[in-house]
Amino acid sequence: MSRSVKGLTLAHFWVGFAAFVVAAILGAWQMWARSPLPAPAYSPDLYYLSVTAHGVSMAYVLPTFFIMGFGYFVAETALKRPLPGAPWAWGAFYVGILGVALAAGSVLLGQASVLYTFYPPLIGTVFFYVGLVLVVAASWVWCVLMILAMAGWKRENPGKNVPLAMFATVANAVMWLWTTVGVAAELVFQVIPAALGWTETIDVGLSRTLFSWTLHAIVYFWLIPAYIAFYTMAPEAAGGRLYSDTMGRLTFVLFLLYSLPVGLHHLFMDPEHATGFKFLQMFLTALVVIPTLLTVFTITASMEVAGRMRGGKGLLGWIRALPWDRPMVLATGLAFLMLFFGGGGGLINMSYGMNAMIHNTSWVTAHFHLIFGGTVVIMYFAIAYYIWPTLTGRDFASRRALTTQLWLWFVGMMVMTLPWHYLGLLGQWRRVAEFDYSNPIIAAWGPWVIVSFVGGAILLVSAVLFIVNLSSPYRQGATKAPDAVAYARPAHPAPYIRALNGFGMWNVVVLVLMVAAYGFPIAQFFIFDAPEAIVHRVNGGG
Amino acid sequence: MTQAHSDGRDALRAELRWAAIVGAAVALIVVAVVFAGVVLGINPPSNIEHIDPKTLHLSAEFTESNLGTRVDANGQVTVRVVTTQFSFIPSCMVVPAGQPVTLRFASPDVIHGILVTGTNVNTMVVPGYVAQVHTEFTETGDLLMPCQEYCGIGHSQMIATVRVVPAADFIPDAQGKVSCEPLR
Ligand code: HEM
Ligand SMILES: [Cu+2]
Ligand SMILES: [Cu+2]
Numbered sequence: 001m002s003r004s005v006k007g008l009t010l011a012h013f014w015v016g017f018a019a020f021v022v023a024a025i026l027g028a029w030q031m032w033a034r035s036p037l038p039a040p041a042y043s044p045d046l047y048y049l050s051v052t053a054h055g056v057s058m059a060y061v062l063p064t065f066f067i068m069g070f071g072y073f074v075a076e077t078a079l080k081r082p083l084p085g086a087p088w089a090w091g092a093f094y095v096g097i098l099g100v101a102l103a104a105g106s107v108l109l110g111q112a113s114v115l116y117t118f119y120p121p122l123i124g125t126v127f128f129y130v131g132l133v134l135v136v137a138a139s140w141v142w143c144v145l146m147i148l149a150m151a152g153w154k155r156e157n158p159g160k161n162v163p164l165a166m167f168a169t170v171a172n173a174v175m176w177l178w179t180t181v182g183v184a185a186e187l188v189f190q191v192i193p194a195a196l197g198w199t200e201t202i203d204v205g206l207s208r209t210l211f212s213w214t215l216h217a218i219v220y221f222w223l224i225p226a227y228i229a230f231y232t233m234a235p236e237a238a239g240g241r242l243y244s245d246t247m248g249r250l251t252f253v254l255f256l257l258y259s260l261p262v263g264l265h266h267l268f269m270d271p272e273h274a275t276g277f278k279f280l281q282m283f284l285t286a287l288v289v290i291p292t293l294l295t296v297f298t299i300t301a302s303m304e305v306a307g308r309m310r311g312g313k314g315l316l317g318w319i320r321a322l323p324w325d326r327p328m329v330l331a332t333g334l335a336f337l338m339l340f341f342g343g344g345g346g347l348i349n350m351s352y353g354m355n356a357m358i359h360n361t362s363w364v365t366a367h368f369h370l371i372f373g374g375t376v377v378i379m380y381f382a383i384a385y386y387i388w389p390t391l392t393g394r395d396f397a398s399r400r401a402l403t404t405q406l407w408l409w410f411v412g413m414m415v416m417t418l419p420w421h422y423l424g425l426l427g428q429w430r431r432v433a434e435f436d437y438s439n440p441i442i443a444a445w446g447p448w449v450i451v452s453f454v455g456g457a458i459l460l461v462s463a464v465l466f467i468v469n470l471s472s473p474y475r476q477g478a479t480k481a482p483d484a485v486a487y488a489r490p491a492h493p494a495p496y497i498r499a500l501n502g503f504g505m506w507n508v509v510v511l512v513l514m515v516a517a518y519g520f521p522i523a524q525f526f527i528f529d530a531p532e533a534i535v536h537r538v539n540g541g542g
Numbered sequence: 543m544t545q546a547h548s549d550g551r552d553a554l555r556a557e558l559r560w561a562a563i564v565g566a567a568v569a570l571i572v573v574a575v576v577f578a579g580v581v582l583g584i585n586p587p588s589n590i591e592h593i594d595p596k597t598l599h600l601s602a603e604f605t606e607s608n609l610g611t612r613v614d615a616n617g618q619v620t621v622r623v624v625t626t627q628f629s630f631i632p633s634c635m636v637v638p639a640g641q642p643v644t645l646r647f648a649s650p651d652v653i654h655g656i657l658v659t660g661t662n663v664n665t666m667v668v669p670g671y672v673a674q675v676h677t678e679f680t681e682t683g684d685l686l687m688p689c690q691e692y693c694g695i696g697h698s699q700m701i702a703t704v705r706v707v708p709a710a711d712f713i714p715d716a717q718g719k720v721s722c723e724p725l726r
């Protein structure tokens with residue numbers, strides 16, 4: 001692959017991973033602060049500054065930069081043609097960096113302790129929001145480049161299946177363009193004018209609804225790279241074949257359709273929406289189970305193919321025969337385990353009525369750490385390990401260190417999130433800087449919070465080891481690595497289906513679904529003019 | 543599938559069989575949720591009711607003197623609470639055990655939310671709206687009612703008490719009000 005795209009991918013990855021490791025340190029400190037043990041440098045101001053920095057880094061900086069870098073890599077290696085518009089990609093990279101610098105500076109100066117969800121009428125400094133907008137704008141450039149890369153390939157290869165990794169990447173790009181419409185509208189029309197002091201009141205129901213438009217689909221934006229690895233890398237790493245290429249395409253199309261018209265499920269407990277639309281979106285949310293379970297089946301079958309090709313026998317013997325010492329295979333197995341636990345929890349969140357039991361409790365925080373921090377991020381590690389030798393031209397010093405790091409992440413996640421879920425069921429609420437452990441109800445939670453803190457410490461060790469591992473090929477004397485990345489081949493040649501090689505028609509379906517699901521819920525704020533709330537500036541003034 | 547290389551048709555059949563199982567699972571989930579919602583009446587708070595946060599303290603319902611627990615002429619128990627940075631007014635409220643209770647919340651400033659530990663009472667309190675929850679408390683004793691949404695630096699301090707008393711001890715005064723102090 002070309003040097004320029006190697007550099008582009010590495011630059012994006014390093015920004016994402018640098019944000020990640022800083023955020024991991026903050027996360028461990030937050031766990032400490034919430035526990036009965038006295039944490040160093042604790043104050044509520046610092047806690048919320050830290051949670052804002054941690055949330056923004058983990059939810060926005062890490063995934064956005066990782067996904068952009070990975071997309072550029074896939075566009076060149078899966079399509080086997082030069083990336084169109086590489087100078088634009090570099091331009092977008094620097095715009096993104098500027099955005100991160102603005103947002104990070106605002107947060108570190110204590111001018112934007114509004115958390116990563118920045119719910120108005122709490123308003124921080126305008127530089128924070130402008131920074132976020134720049135990061136989103138950079139990602140839009142990426143979306144356009146991904147769409148152009150696929151279109152170019154299709155022109156040169158009429159009637160052929162777009163390589164699955166690229167098809168999925170473009171599915172994500174298309175979905176992300178839809179996804180960001182909600183938050184962009186909220187920022188541009190409501191939040192930034194308030195942050196600039198142009199408006200003194202804000203329609204909070206509308207802002208929450210616009211944010212919910214983004215809040216669920218963004219989860220699938222984070223998740224899709226993990227699925228790309230499941231479909232196109234894990235079977236290859238295991239020495240097998242992808243069981244069904246067509247199922248893969250269908251899965252990514254379903255993600256595009258069902259991740260968008262469901263965001264109101266984040267507002268089940270909100271007073272600004274009526275039962276009907278909450279119910280409709282609950283129903284659509286349930287449909288997201290379909291692509292998830294299709295993936296579980298296809299990937300398990302692909303792994304079985306690999307296990308049997310390696311001589312595994314019997315009902316489960318193929319599992320033992322898999323090469324678990326390879327990071328991609330191990331990470332896939334561990335990701336599935338975490339998805340199993342996390343998916344079960346997700347069913348509860350989604351249930352229209354049961355949601356009342358856990359809304360805004362630690363259950364929710366634990367749930368997304370398990371699915372996002374666990375399943376998704378462990379696959380980010382695995383992808384980095386899989387393509388790092390190609391990117392740097394050198395191999396890792398020790399494969400053992402890679403699998404150890406993955407195991408630590410898995411164990412840490414389990415130790416941290418299982419008690420955290422339990423505390424949520426007991427009613428522990430989230431986003432609390434310190435609990436009053438002298439209260440007898442809260443005192444009983446103390447030991448479990450300490451267990452979670454231990455899990456957080458294990459995660460921090462794993463995060464640091466990850467960076468150490470990524471640095472090892474840069475060391476002098478590292479062995480040279482071949483300049484190629486292998487994507488999994490399908491077990492059977494997949495038929496060419498036009499609808500599963502493009503997104504034109506699917507965009508129309510998304511539009512129809514979005515109008516049905518969000519048309520009235522947004523229009524109501526203009527029809528029944530709700531009273532607005534007074535802007536509250538967290539940085540005391542303008 | 544025992545053979546590593548089956549043909550494409552086998553694979554398709556296996557996929558379709560699995561898809562049918564998935565479809566059935568999704569249908570089952572939806573039915574369970576519909577059942578819970580319609581038959582058991584477990585529904586999230588969704589009465590859209592506007593109130594102006596800027597004039598909340600002047601409104602008939604959420605003036606200081608009307609806050610707290612009140613029993614109206616036909617015996618209906620309603621608790622009215624203002625959630626504000628960073629406290630609840632009032633910070634302690636009395637409710638009778640084993641009787642339907644309506645909780646009504648409004649915010650003059652930012653977004654808050656409430657939950658009551660050990661129950662499924664939970665709602666966001668969004669400025670501009672009255673948040674309403676119908677419930678029945680079963681066991682007597684003090685429960686925590688914290689603010690569950692980040693509302694600023696003092697968010698962690700924002701906790702109220704729900705005092706559930708036996709119906710016999712729940713005695714309204716001449717105005718129909720019941721408050722924590724005389725019960726102490
Ligand atoms: C070293 C590992 C980690 C630890 C110890 C940790 C711990 C924490 C803690 C204690 C909070 C605050 C929760 C609260 O106040 O209610 C938090 C929030 C958060 N974490 Fe992590 N975390 C870790 C890794 C991650 C990862 C890998 C992700 C995702 C990629 C992530 C995403 C988030 C987000 C988005 C929030 C913001 C939640 C909010 O604003 O309420 N964390 N984390
Ligand atoms: Cu969601
Ligand atoms: Cu609060």
